[in-house]
Amino acid sequence: xxxxxxxxxxxxxxxxxxxxxxxxxxxxxxxxxxxxxxxxxxxxxxxxxxxxxxxxxxxxxxxxxxxxxxxxxxxxxxxxxxxxxxxxxxxxxxxxxxxxxxxxxxxxxxxxxxxxxxxxxxxxxxxxxxxxxxxxxxxxxxxxxxxxxxxxxxxxxxxxxxxxxxxxxxxxxxxxxxxxxxxx
Numbered sequence: 001x002x003x004x005x006x007x008x009x010x011x012x013x014x015x016x017x018x019x020x021x022x023x024x025x026x027x028x029x030x031x032x033x034x035x036x037x038x039x040x041x042x043x044x045x046x047x048x049x050x051x052x053x054x055x056x057x058x059x060x061x062x063x064x065x066x067x068x069x070x071x072x073x074x075x076x077x078x079x080x081x082x083x084x085x086x087x088x089x090x091x092x093x094x095x096x097x098x099x100x101x102x103x104x105x106x107x108x109x110x111x112x113x114x115x116x117x118x119x120x121x122x123x124x125x126x127x128x129x130x131x132x133x134x135x136x137x138x139x140x141x142x143x144x145x146x147x148x149x150x151x152x153x154x155x156x157x158x159x160x161x162x163x164x165x166x167x168x169x170x171x172x173x174x175x176x177x178x179x180x181x182x183x184x
Contacts, residue, residue, distance in 0.1 A: 006107070007159070008121065010103045010121060011100070013099040014097070016095070017094070019092070020091065021092075029091075036086060036087050051078050059072055088174060091173075094172050094173075095169065102162070104159065104162075110155050113150060116150070117148045117150065118146070118148075
């Protein structure tokens with residue numbers, strides 16, 4: 001699929017706000033966060049070491065069985081999950097407010113039948129956030145995706161314009177993926 005965007009833009013005003021509830025023990029939350037990351041990193045490094053051990057054992061077994069050839073050094077797929085689960089902090093809430101949000105796309109493309117397409121329309125270049133230390137930034141990267149579920153082949157040689165009313169708000173607990181409240 002080739003998507004040719006002859007004219008595309010997204011514009012608007014976005015305001016982010018971090019709310020911390022009274023009585024939150026930041027030291028305890030930071031300790032929970034670092035221990036969870038350390039545990040995930042430990043699991044990752046253990047899986048990597050096990051993969052290397054298994055690769056060496058398999059390679060030496062193959063060489064011992066039939067002699068040395070190039071197929072003996074083939075790397076099997078590595079089954080390591082690089083996603084680190086970070087526990088959310090429900091007493092810290094990120095709030096976002098959007099005004100004058102507009103999306104316009106004029107496309108020239110053909111979409112095949114029976115497929116789902118996800119097109120990234122916008123990804124912010126820098127995170128919006130704040131620095132806790134010199135090496136730790138808490139922030140948000142904004143991404144807008146257009147998801148098309150196509151039942152039959154379509155030729156899109158036109159565009160669409162979406163304008164949202166002012167006052168769109170949503171709140172997310174820190175490090176969580178689920179929105180707790182939305183105001184449209």
